[in-house]
Amino acid sequence: MRNTIYDHAITDDVIIVGAGLAGLFCALKLAPRRVTVISAAPLGHGASSAWAQGGIAAALAEADSAEAHAADTVAAGAGLVDEEIALALAREAPARIEDLLRYGVPFDRDVEGKVALGREAAHSARRIVHVRGDMAGQAIIAALTNAARNTPSIRLIEGFVAEALLTDANGIAGVQLRRGDDISAEPVTLATRTLVLATGGIGHLYAATTNPQEASGLGLAIAARAGAVIADPEFVQFHPTAIMVGRDPAPLATEALRGEGATLINCKGERFMLARHREAELAPRDIVARGVFAEIAAGRGAFLDARTALGTRFADKFPTVHASCIAGGIDPAAQPIPVAPAAHYHMGGIAVDARGRSSITGLWAGGEVASTGAHGANRLASNSLLEAAVYAARIAEDIAGSARPSPARALAGPPNLHNCAMPALSSENLRRLMSSHVGVIRNGDHLAQAVRTLAAVEHDTGNIALRNMATTALLVAASAFSRCESRGAHFRSDHPTEESAFLRRTMTTLDEAREIAERLNQDARGRVADPGVRSFA
Numbered sequence: 457m458r459n460t461i462y463d464h465a466i467t468d469d470v471i472i473v474g475a476g477l478a479g480l481f482c483a484l485k486l487a488p489r490r491v492t493v494i495s496a497a498p499l500g501h502g503a504s505s506a507w508a509q510g511g512i513a514a515a516l517a518e519a520d521s522a523e524a525h526a527a528d529t530v531a532a533g534a535g536l537v538d539e540e541i542a543l544a545l546a547r548e549a550p551a552r553i554e555d556l557l558r559y560g561v562p563f564d565r566d567v568e569g570k571v572a573l574g575r576e577a578a579h580s581a582r583r584i585v586h587v588r589g590d591m592a593g594q595a596i597i598a599a600l601t602n603a604a605r606n607t608p609s610i611r612l613i614e615g616f617v618a619e620a621l622l623t624d625a626n627g628i629a630g631v632q633l634r635r636g637d638d639i640s641a642e643p644v645t646l647a648t649r650t651l652v653l654a655t656g657g658i659g660h661l662y663a664a665t666t667n668p669q670e671a672s673g674l675g676l677a678i679a680a681r682a683g684a685v686i687a688d689p690e691f692v693q694f695h696p697t698a699i700m701v702g703r704d705p706a707p708l709a710t711e712a713l714r715g716e717g718a719t720l721i722n723c724k725g726e727r728f729m730l731a732r733h734r735e736a737e738l739a740p741r742d743i744v745a746r747g748v749f750a751e752i753a754a755g756r757g758a759f760l761d762a763r764t765a766l767g768t769r770f771a772d773k774f775p776t777v778h779a780s781c782i783a784g785g786i787d788p789a790a791q792p793i794p795v796a797p798a799a800h801y802h803m804g805g806i807a808v809d810a811r812g813r814s815s816i817t818g819l820w821a822g823g824e825v826a827s828t829g830a831h832g833a834n835r836l837a838s839n840s841l842l843e844a845a846v847y848a849a850r851i852a853e854d855i856a857g858s859a860r861p862s863p864a865r866a867l868a869g870p871p872n873l874h875n876c877a878m879p880a881l882s883s884e885n886l887r888r889l890m891s892s893h894v895g896v897i898r899n900g901d902h903l904a905q906a907v908r909t910l911a912a913v914e915h916d917t918g919n920i921a922l923r924n925m926a927t928t929a930l931l932v933a934a935s936a937f938s939r940c941e942s943r944g945a946h947f948r949s950d951h952p953t954e955e956s957a958f959l960r961r962t963m964t965t966l967d968e969a970r971e972i973a974e975r976l977n978q979d980a981r982g983r984v985a986d987p988g989v990r991s992f993a
């Protein structure tokens with residue numbers, strides 16, 4: 457993309473920010489309507505979708521049903537799943553799998569030629585559609601990238617980061633972009649009335665994560681800064697079995713390994729999950745993550761042991777995991793794999809309705825950056841690719857069926873022309889703070905400290921990327937601070953049980969998060985003035 461062409465360009469295109477499953481699927485579904493897809497990284501890179509190993513959940517087996525799939529989704533979500541949304545998601549799964557097959561995704565087949573189905577933790581039936589064992593994400597993104605590159609109505613802008621949304625009295629008016637590899641470059645603005653955010657998750661806000669660097673919560677931040685309602689930001693899922701071989705992001709040992717019988721052991725060889733849950737290694741993710749976290753905290757370490765369950769079949773069944781282990785000096789056929797929990801998936805996001813519409817006119821959100829109500833407090837494995845495809849299709853249908861708004865003509869000057877250099881180590885400090893204070897096990901004091909620090913960074917920094925990271929981190933920390941209970945993936949050691957008063961989704965805004973920070977600051981100032989005052993009410 458050359459700035460001379462697009463500087464302050466006005467377009468009738470639908471603009472989609474993000475080129476993972478949600479963004480590309482939506483663009484393809486909108487064809488032949490003209491679409492511009494913006495991606496921070498070259499297509500095929502920088503998207504969690506391409507890294508998905510397990511696959512996509514779809515009730516395709518005769519003995520299975522959408523109702524059973526929805527029931528498992530609801531059970532995993534710890535009381536906060538919107539049951540209608542979960543059922544509709546499950547019902548639309550077969551049609552979206554058909555779409556993906558049409559776009560060229562080579563899902564594995566069984567001996568009868570039907571799409572083969574695997575089992576994963578907390579699913580009551582075999583219903584995971586996969587490709588060559590653990591290559592689903594790569595195959596899906598390869599097929600969609602190929603289809604998008606061959607679709608004339610899709611214009612691709614690669615290597616540009618969306619750093620602000622522009623709004624006016626009519627809603628969305630445009631988006632401000634900047635080259636990802638040159639923070640001193642002038643920003644570019646595109647004026648549009650129809651914008652879809654499909655920017656993925658927030659895992660890279662944490663020091664230990666399975667997510668690519670591009671999953672830094674920037675899409676959520678720019679929507680929040682434009683005033684969008686954000687849902688359930690406190691619910692961050694930590695994958696229990698990231699492989700600890702010193703890489704950032706950490707490679708993942710897919711849940712499917714435990715589905716195939718791999719066990720979790722400590723350094724004494726004990727299966728520690730047996731004592732923690734009746735389903736042991738196949739318990740919901742948050743319980744397994746806390747079990748792994750506790751073993752590591754107790755100094756006993758945690759290892760995934762696939763020696764008996766897979767042995768020499770490992771390389772063939774799970775080539776991606778096998779390659780990660782071998783690169784880290786571990787032969788998983790013969791040795792237990794060292795694992796730890798890592799930030800993996802964000803249940804929260806931009807609040808959207810069943811059509812993918814956000815609270816801002818002209819702004820849709822799909823995939824991990826959105827919060828539809830399908831996951832509640834904890835996502836069921838393999839439901840996120842499904843949700844990305846289902847909502848991408850719905851967004852395309854909604855946009856195609858809506859009257860075309862008149863183009864946004866008058867763009868006020870972009871709000872953020874200046875961009876300071878990222879202060880050394882700042883993003884690393886933020887990531888460490890999120891892992892230590894807003895991580896697997898949280899408490900009120902640590903969360904309060906994190907809220908105040910993040911609000912200060914969000915307010916003070918002149919670096920736009922850091923400010924956007926701090927914006928999303930602040931929303932996560934402030935909502936985690938306000939939820940004085942433990943539910944699903946959100947665990948508070950100072951409030952270790954579920955509380956009926958919190959049996960509701962969080963709906964919040966950036967202004968509310970800033971207010972929480974301000975009240976905590978006042979409380980801290982009050983405590984200095986009056987040491988008798990001990991807690992923030």
Ligand SMILES: Cc1cc2nc3c(=O)[nH]c(=O)nc-3n(C[C@H](O)[C@H](O)[C@H](O)COP(=O)(O)OP(=O)(O)OC[C@H]3O[C@@H](n4cnc5c(N)ncnc54)[C@H](O)[C@@H]3O)c2cc1C
Pocket residue numbers: 473474475476477478479494495496497501502503504505506507508509510511512513592593616617618619654655656657666667668670671674675708800801822823824825837838839840841842844
């Ligand atoms: C290792 C791993 C394994 C997983 N396995 C599974 C699985 O087996 N099954 C399952 O259902 N889910 C799985 N998940 C989760 C799932 O992959 C994601 O939730 C899903 O792919 C999200 O899709 P998406 O299109 O919303 O986002 P992504 O695929 O992450 O795509 C986001 C896109 O937005 C771009 N982007 C981000 N910010 C900006 C910006 N500011 N400006 C411009 N572009 C931007 C990125 O470059 C990228 O192109 C896994 C996740 C990981 C990390």
